[in-house]
Amino acid sequence: MDKCQTSIQKNKNLSRRDFIKTTATTAGVATIATGITLTTYVNAAGENPVTNEKRWGMLIDTNKLTEVDIDDMVNACQEEQGWGNEAHSTGNQKAGWIKKVKVKDKATDRISNLALMCQHCDQPPCVDVCPTNASMKREDGIVLVDRHLCIGCRYCMMACPYDARSFVHEALTDQKEHMPRGKGTVEACTMCVHKVDKGEKPACVEAVDSDAVIFGDLHDPTSKINQTLKRVQSTQIRADLNLNTGVRYSGI
Amino acid sequence: MKRLLIVFLTVFLTSVFAYADKHVNLGDRASELKEEGKSEDIHPDLKEIRIMHPNFLMHKRDKTLRQGIRTKRNSLKACVNCHSATDQNDEFMPIDQSGQFCSTCHQKVGTSLDCFSCHRNTPKEDL
Numbered sequence: 001m002d003k004c005q006t007s008i009q010k011n012k013n014l015s016r017r018d019f020i021k022t023t024a025t026t027a028g029v030a031t032i033a034t035g036i037t038l039t040t041y042v043n044a045a046g047e048n049p050v051t052n053e054k055r056w057g058m059l060i061d062t063n064k065l066t067e068v069d070i071d072d073m074v075n076a077c078q079e080e081q082g083w084g085n086e087a088h089s090t091g092n093q094k095a096g097w098i099k100k101v102k103v104k105d106k107a108t109d110r111i112s113n114l115a116l117m118c119q120h121c122d123q124p125p126c127v128d129v130c131p132t133n134a135s136m137k138r139e140d141g142i143v144l145v146d147r148h149l150c151i152g153c154r155y156c157m158m159a160c161p162y163d164a165r166s167f168v169h170e171a172l173t174d175q176k177e178h179m180p181r182g183k184g185t186v187e188a189c190t191m192c193v194h195k196v197d198k199g200e201k202p203a204c205v206e207a208v209d210s211d212a213v214i215f216g217d218l219h220d221p222t223s224k225i226n227q228t229l230k231r232v233q234s235t236q237i238r239a240d241l242n243l244n245t246g247v248r249y250s251g252i
Numbered sequence: 253m254k255r256l257l258i259v260f261l262t263v264f265l266t267s268v269f270a271y272a273d274k275h276v277n278l279g280d281r282a283s284e285l286k287e288e289g290k291s292e293d294i295h296p297d298l299k300e301i302r303i304m305h306p307n308f309l310m311h312k313r314d315k316t317l318r319q320g321i322r323t324k325r326n327s328l329k330a331c332v333n334c335h336s337a338t339d340q341n342d343e344f345m346p347i348d349q350s351g352q353f354c355s356t357c358h359q360k361v362g363t364s365l366d367c368f369s370c371h372r373n374t375p376k377e378d379l
Contacts, residue, residue, distance in 0.1 A: 049319035146317055175372045177329055182370030197320050
């Protein structure tokens with residue numbers, strides 16, 4: 001009995017010592033290993049969460065943008081995202097992710113045509129009002145609807161000063177693989193987030209041949225959009241609301 | 253009595269194991285992969301993916317949509333691509349259709365799934 005107890009005691013002591021030893025080694029290895037995995041993690045492109053080092057934006061030059069260009073943009077958007085052929089929606093039920101808007105200066109009668117879509121605000125009112133946190137802004141400035149959480153209350157549609165959002169009124173089938181859409185949820189321009197994440201440009205930007213629409217990182221001083229914004233006069237629509245939009249216009 | 257118990261247990265266990273690795277309709281690509289013995293590279297533990305897939309999907313949808321992580325392992329598209337089956341005309345059948353991969357189990361246990369009221373229920377258009 002005594003023997004047995006001492007052996008247990010011994011074992012206990014040993015295991016405690018062992019425990020401390022192993023813990024120390026594991027902790028050491030873990031510290032080094034996390035460093036290694038962290039660096040490799042950052043290096044592996046396309047697998048990391050987006051960060052606020054970038055802010056995606058667009059500059060639309062209404063002097064260069066023709067009406068045909070705008071139609072091309074709308075068509076490209078419809079084709080890319082698969083909206084616009086809702087059979088049972090009528091009138092203002094119809095989806096409109098990007099719209100052709102004509103503005104006329106009353107004093108001079110000057111008419112300019114705009115392509116108006118979600119302006120991807122820095123301070124988005126749609127995100128402020130959303131009761132379920134479905135309306136959200138990604139770290140890189142793209143404003144999206146998380147339709148997993150959207151309850152279809154349409155509060156965001158009322159809050160948006162640009163009328164950029166639409167509501168799906170009917171059951172849909174045959175959606176685009178990269179763009180799930182469904183009845184009872186709100187949708188809007190995603191700045192072709194699925195393409196941007198792959199390093200491509202949004203469909204509407206690709207649809208315009210001239211440099212009337214420039215897409216890029218607003219924060220990157222070497223990007224074309226950043227340099228052009230430094231050089232030319234540009235404005236935000238409803239700049240008085242201080243929303244700091246990602247989509248800028250020049251020539252209006 | 254003991255013998256009976258042993259017999260009962262054997263019958264019970266074999267029936268469980270016999271059933272455990274079967275799926276009525278695994279989908280075209282997934283069946284191929286399974287025959288090639290590669291299915292374990294994708295789902296190392298069948299039990300885990302069977303029980304946990306709703307949680308995985310829930311977790312990964314947030315990673316994809318909110319953080320922009322778009323790897324194959326975070327993609328519902330990748331699930332649909334492997335697990336949907338073609339009909340006689342070589343056209344893909346909706347994965348949530350009766351008798352197809354999702355609905356075989358979901359009907360049995362009486363839980364509805366709402367993924368495909370928004371998500372595309374067949375693989376990519378030009379496949």
